[in-house]
Amino acid sequence: MRLRTFESFWLLKNGLLNSYPSLEKNISTEIIVIGGGITGALISDALISKNYKVTLLDKRDIGQGSTSATTSMLQYEIDTPLHKLADIMGEESAAECYKAGIKAIQDLGKLVGLKKIDCGFQKKRSLYCAHNKKAAEDLYKEFEIRNKYKLGVKWLTPAIVKKQYDIVSEGAILSGTAASVDAYKLTHELIRLNVKKGMQVFDQTDISEFDCRDDGVTVITKNGSRVDGKKIIFCSGFESTSLLKEKIAKLFYTYACVSEQNIAINKNIKDTLIWDTQDPYLYLRTTDDGRLLIGGEDSSNNISLFQQQKKEKKSTTLITKLGKLIPGLHFVEDFSWAGTFGSTKDGLPYIGASPEFANALFVLGFGGNGITFSVQGRSIITDLLAGKKNKLAQYYRFKR
Known part of the structure; x- marks a missing residue:
């Protein structure tokens, strides 16, 4: 494979x-x-x-x-939102799975520190942005249940997201626990x-x-x-x-590209992992050498013959989506790639x-x-x- x-x-x-x-x-x-x-x-x-x-x-x-x-984004969030996972397995059990994600990020930080491993591990926050008004309604439900179980979240209005991150959204969940690493x-x-x-x-x-x-x-x-x-x-x-x-699991291809070094970007983005509610979702993070990495555009097509053409097309789409999320950002692609990932029913x-x-x-x-x-x-x-x-x-x- x-x-x-x-x-x-x-x-x-x-x-x-x-x-x-x-x-x-x-x-x-x-x-x-x-x-x-x-x-x-x-x-x-x-x-x-x-x-x-x-x-x-x-x-x-x-x-x-x-x-x-991998993009090496360390998030406690599960691909299934907490309020939907609660419908599958019950609120308490679903919340435990989310809390286990928070603990895992903390544990990995301790492990890296204890062993003194130089791998670009950086504590960050996570910003989960609604891409339209309907998505904002669902995302606010998600905020409420995360807040109920004390997962360290805040709700940011569209105006605050724009002011703090230069990001266009319909609102967002800001989470206090996340990290990035060179896996x-x-x-x-x-x-x-x-x-x-x-x-x-x-x-x-x-x-x-x-x-x-x-x-x-x-x-x-x-x-x-x-x-x-x-x-x-x-x-x-x-x-x-x-x-x-x-x-x-269902397997699919996901795509990513990374900018040239020293991209001029809002300083708050440097300390935050960002993703949105689109399907497939767009996600972005900075790297420890001053680049912006963006990814998404998942595809079930895993035919090697067409991957180079598809990768180039997907990179263009990712950069276009990034421009809508952060208007005016100058992103010059340096590398792009694709990898196999998977999803489960829950x-x-x-x-x-x-x-x-x-x-x-x-x-x-x-x-x-x-x-x-x-x-x-x-x-x-x-x-x-x-x-x-x-x-x-x-x-x-x-x-x-």
Whole structure:
């Protein structure tokens, strides 16, 4: 599966930070982690902290799947608004999922600080803008329920949004908890640090088959090498959907482009993640090197032959939408790219065991805030491995 187009900004910005050997022999381990993106890096870090023996495998170089294409916007918001999620699972449960997103952003900030990782992590706020009057009515309902559960929100009128951000809207929710990061760099740093602690990493190692049994798991690579373990954890995101009979996600392509450095923009935007109520929504953030990154224009068409033409067309559309959102802004595109992402029926991830496989766990953080779901997966997975109950695991279970 092709997860991104070739001109991914984060990969061009950072280059190939670390390289690891491919697997050329038979080995045994305690836990096999499949996927060397941000999810695999976060989960393996949690496992190493609990003294598990971990081997991480990826068929690409580390971080070169969807992680190199993500916009790395860290939001507690779930793609399904809280007032609609409440209709699906009840208000209290829905609010807990939203609060878990807030905690995940805070936890990731603590993790980055504790390990002294230079990955452009910046605390920010989030501005959710209504693009028309009808959307403003629904968005105000969303504000009311978020405010009821003390999620740290304010309602801003169209005049205030324009004055503070130069943004044209019909009103907006301002949230106090959000962040941005370079997920590609964070992935590499977490893995590098844990290799020093004994984790084995093999990239360019493609799996041809795996066997999940009651007494353990076995992975066979395409070159015939074998890995035996007690458990296997799939952190391979959208590619994991092909392993499961259960249809858990709808996959699509999303597009992004980034400006040249030192774009002249309202100073409040530099400290705020911004998205709107259009479908598909437009989102934007600044980067740590002074650019503006915009994204959206999701498409179900994933045919590689047409991606270059479509990417250029989508970039033009994104820039046009940006001009309507922030009139007068001079945006000069420097890079553009596309990546595969997915959505679930309720906007929630799938984290935990699937009844289809013994001794296997999955961390599949679909949606616009996949990184925060992966952070939540750290405690869910370590609790499940230790035989402990975890309330979020019930919300994110398979067969729900």
